[in-house]
Amino acid sequence: MTPNSDKPVISPVFAQALANVRYPGFDADIVSMDLVLEARLDGTRAVVRLRPLAAPPEVREQLENDIAGVISGLAGVSELELDVPEPPQPKKPAGPRPLEGVKAVVPVASGKGGVGKSTVAVNLALGLAQQGLKVGLLDLDLYGPSIPLMLGLQGAQPGDAENGKIAPVQAHGIKVLSIGFLVGAERALIWRGPILMKAVKQLLHEVAWAPLDVLVLDLPPGTGDIQITMTQEVPIAGAVVVTTPQDVALVDAIKAVDMFNHTNAPVLGIVENMSYFICPDCDSRHEIFGHGSVRPLAARLGVPFLGEIPLDKAVREAMDVGRPIVESNAASGQAYQELARQVAARLNLAPEVK
Ligand SMILES: Nc1ncnc2c1ncn2[C@@H]1O[C@H](COP(=O)(O)OP(=O)(O)OP(=O)(O)O)[C@@H](O)[C@H]1O
Numbered sequence: 001m002t003p004n005s006d007k008p009v010i011s012p013v014f015a016q017a018l019a020n021v022r023y024p025g026f027d028a029d030i031v032s033m034d035l036v037l038e039a040r041l042d043g044t045r046a047v048v049r050l051r052p053l054a055a056p057p058e059v060r061e062q063l064e065n066d067i068a069g070v071i072s073g074l075a076g077v078s079e080l081e082l083d084v085p086e087p088p089q090p091k092k093p094a095g096p097r098p099l100e101g102v103k104a105v106v107p108v109a110s111g112k113g114g115v116g117k118s119t120v121a122v123n124l125a126l127g128l129a130q131q132g133l134k135v136g137l138l139d140l141d142l143y144g145p146s147i148p149l150m151l152g153l154q155g156a157q158p159g160d161a162e163n164g165k166i167a168p169v170q171a172h173g174i175k176v177l178s179i180g181f182l183v184g185a186e187r188a189l190i191w192r193g194p195i196l197m198k199a200v201k202q203l204l205h206e207v208a209w210a211p212l213d214v215l216v217l218d219l220p221p222g223t224g225d226i227q228i229t230m231t232q233e234v235p236i237a238g239a240v241v242v243t244t245p246q247d248v249a250l251v252d253a254i255k256a257v258d259m260f261n262h263t264n265a266p267v268l269g270i271v272e273n274m275s276y277f278i279c280p281d282c283d284s285r286h287e288i289f290g291h292g293s294v295r296p297l298a299a300r301l302g303v304p305f306l307g308e309i310p311l312d313k314a315v316r317e318a319m320d321v322g323r324p325i326v327e328s329n330a331a332s333g334q335a336y337q338e339l340a341r342q343v344a345a346r347l348n349l350a351p352e353v354k
Pocket residue numbers: 110112113114115116117118119120141144146219220221273274309310311312313314315316317319
């Protein structure tokens with residue numbers, strides 16, 4: 001019989017002795033209450049183990065004293081090993097855990113699809129790196145990862161880090177990881193519930209991100225499972241919400257800000273993307289979606305306005321060849337650089353002086 005099983009192992013002599021120990025406050029002894037799991041002599045050592053007890057400390061102490069009293073009187077006992085275990089504590093939900101060695105986690109979100117989140121995430125990450133910060137970019141759009149294409153990294157393979165973690169891909173001066181590296185961007189993933197949550201958790205916690213100043217997260221549109229899991233898994237330094245000046249997109253921006261407010265994750269601010277149109281032929285500026293509607297919205301929601309990005313064909317073209325516009329000096333590239341400066345300033349991040 002193993003002493004760890006739940007079946008009591010009690011020698012008759014011990015049972016007789018322990019029958020004299022009353023449970024404090026009760027009119028019954030600990031043997032008849034079936035509280036003793038093990039009570040026997042091992043050489044000259046008495047071993048007494050009770051079932052886990054959720055008793056207050058004074059009851060526990062009295063029990064221990066009483067047991068010691070009756071056992072020490074038994075013939076052949078020179079030593080007592082007494083175990084009155086506490087019941088196992090119910091597991092607390094883990095809650096957000098900081099990523100060790102990562103100073104700030106910055107998700108890029110929107111309520112609506114196609115407003116330019118991934119474009120902002122990529123250009124923001126590279127813009128922050130241009131300022132001398134250590135930057136990571138995690139593609140959390142598990143349904144439609146677009147980061148590999150945008151950085152010209154189709155077919156890239158993450159490696160193994162020393163500590164058993166995944167080593168992100170190093171490219172464009174930043175660390176990058178996308179589920180697209182692991183499954184191929186063309187395979188739409190229909191992941192739900194627990195598997196989705198596990199994937200988000202692993203991409204955050206089981207990747208060798210450190211050391212980083214900022215980890216930028218590209219999110220799918222909306223306020224679904226991935227967003228909720230993200231806010232449960234890591235503390236967020238501040239979210240960047242992307243919207244276009246169209247009314248319908250604004251309603252969705254409000255929803256996105258609302259989601260972060262509900263999870264107590266701060267919003268760094270709102271970016272107005274496709275704010276005005278830069279004409280590729282004449283290089284002049286046209287306001288087609290009613291530019292200027294986002295700044296007052298930000299004020300109304302009580303979150304900072306982070307700036308405007310023009311609608312510029314060059315943004316998409318640069319992305320299509322895997323060389324994001326922020327790496328060039330085009331006007332739209334400068335707009336992303338300015339956004340990166342705003343974000344770094346609001347995060348209070350300055351590159352380390354070497
Ligand atoms: N400022 C811009 N000027 C021109 N084209 C842009 C701009 N921003 C984004 N685009 C283009 O718009 C399309 C959608 O952008 P992107 O993929 O970044 O949006 P998204 O919000 O991430 O979309 P999804 O919700 O599907 O993830 C892309 O083709 C991108 O190149």
